[in-house]
Amino acid sequence: MSALAVRQHSRRPLGADVExxxxxxxxxxxxxxxxxxxLDGNWTGTSTVPSHALYPHQWSWDSAFIAIGLRHLSPARAQRELETLLTAQWADGRIPHIVFNPTVPLGAYFPSPDFWRSSSAGDLAGAPTAVETSGIVQPPVHALAALLVHEADPEVSRRRGFLxxxxxxxxxxxxxxxxxxxxxxxxxxxxxxxxESGMDNSPCWDPPLSRIRPADRGTFQRADLDHGCPADRPTDLDYGRYVRLATTYRDHGYADGPDTxxxxxxxxxxxALLIASEHALAGIATAIGADPSDHLVRGEQLTTALLKRLWNEDAGLFLCQDVISNEPIRERSVCGLLPLILPGLPEEVVASLVATxxxxxxxxxxxxxxxxxYDLRGAAFDPARYWRxxxxxxxxxxLERGLRQYGETATADALRDELLGTAVTSGFAEYVDPVTGEARGSRDFxxxxxxxxxLAVRSR
Known part of the structure; x- marks a missing residue:
């Protein structure tokens, strides 16, 4: 079992407990x-939509997190969730951030398949021809999800040849x-x-985005405002820049390179999630009788690079780095705390992350x-607006996993209890006000x- 794996728990439904x-x-x-x-309501038969109204397709890191929960309900269904996503993988290895459901009308979500044009614009990168996808990616939670899903019922996993x-x-x-x-x-x-960060509208992206000329507002039609409160969503200026970046990447054939x-x-x-995935892959390799050493070495190398390149002692967390300007982005975002999930961090770094x-x-x-x-004291802080x-x-x-890994049990327990209570009282909201717990975004997310x-199963 990898250093990031959780111990196996009984999957007897909590609802079966006699009160x-x-x-x-x-x-x-x-x-x-x-x-x-x-989860039953959002299941399509092959995968789970994040939200029928606002997000009616399959999303990459959503499906990884969904599989982590589904493993307690049905390990086979959790495996299917990940397998469905992986059928849309490109030949160059990328897992696209959206896999489009062809039965959903084009106007239900933007950018839609006719914007991304993956099967034609992405042909040199090996985009699949049988399904339309986006051309960008999301954080790599998938290996961790696959390992946890396997551990939930190894017999079913081995019988299906899942790993x-x-x-x-x-x-x-x-x-x-x-x-x-x-x-x-x-x-x-x-x-x-x-x-691609998953934290779409973070103030961390404002400095590099300021260089981007936004797409003309008349060239695209936002669908998110049909289902979400404008005060909760990105501004039109930000969205115009997002569209410009996606259009340029598409028109370059989704090719990756520092010059483009x-x-x-x-x-x-x-x-951090990339490193966590190397540790999870070491666990998967061990489970199928392969050599895990390459993954462990890569995990160590990546951790060294992360500490050297992005750790900022004065800020007390990791900072994003603008590769084009070669300057750190001096905004405190929760993304800078997530390396807490990694094993083997220096004690002083862990102590500083927890203090922050x-x-x-x-x-x-x-x-x-x-x-x-985002930073409560930051100039761009907004308790309602998407990722700000x-x-x-x-x-x-x-964060709860990271705290628990480093022995911060009391803080982890308190955070777990708040997560459970807020999930219930918010109607399983997409996100919430961090102080009041008021629901924001979609419900039944x-x-x-x-x-x-x-968390409910692990708290028993």
Missing amino acids: SADQPPSTSSIAYNGARRV AHVYPRLVAWQRYLTERRDLGGRGLASIVHPW ALFAVEDPAMN LRGEHFGVGTTTRLAPS GPAWFNVNWL SWTAALAMD
Whole structure:
């Protein structure tokens, strides 16, 4: 078992617990049953949509987090979730951030398949022809998800040949990121679009985005505002820049290179999850009788590069690096805390990360219920607007794992309890106000439900 693997737990549904007449259902039980309702409702038969209204297709890192929760409900269904996603992998190894459902009308989501034109614009990069996808990626949570799904029921996994099937695909995905996306030449992967970070609208992207001329507002039609409050969503200016970047990347055939990238940032969260995936792949390799040493060595090398390149002692967390200007981006984002999930960090780095998480900039355990996505004291902080302050469940789930790994049990327990309670009271919201817990974005959001299910089972 890898250093990042969790211990196996009983999968007996929490809803099956018998509650006495004078003892109300526990928060864990309510969360589990609510999460099961959401996941069943968002299941399409082959995968799970994040939200039927706002996100009606399959998303990459969403499916990884969803599989982590689904493993407690149905390991076979969790395996299917990941397998479905991997059928859309490109020949160059990339896993696209969206796999489009052809039965969904084009106007239901933008950018739609006719914008990305993956099967034609991406032909030189090996885009699949049987399905339309986007051309950008999202953080690599997939190997960790695959290992946890396998460990939930190794017998079912071995019978289906699950790990043997996904392992070479996951290795190819890792190598795409470590080789084709090392745009800075210093051993770390770069994102070429803010959407690739998963933290789409973070203030961290404002400095490099300021160089981008936005697409004309009349050239695209946003669909997100039909289903979400404008105050919760990115501005038209930001969206115009996102569209310009995606259009340029598409028109260059989705080719990766330092000479063609208009936006290139080394993101500590993306790279932390890349390293976590190497450790998970070591666990997968061991499970199928392969040699794990290459993954362990790569994990160590990447960790060394992360510490050397992105750690900032004065800020007390990791900073993003603008590869084009070769300057650090001096914004405190929760992405700079996520390396806490990695094993073997220096003690002083761990202590500083935990202090920053608890301190005035993020306030966990003092002023906030959940870790905000951005610095509470930052000039761009907004508790409502997409990734500019609200708390997200997947990020806090990762932080809970990191805290627990380094023996910060009391803080991890408190964060877990807040996650479970807030998931229930917010209606399994996409994200929430970090101080009040007020629901924002979509409701009945799949990764919120899936990760609440995981925490509910692990809290027993």
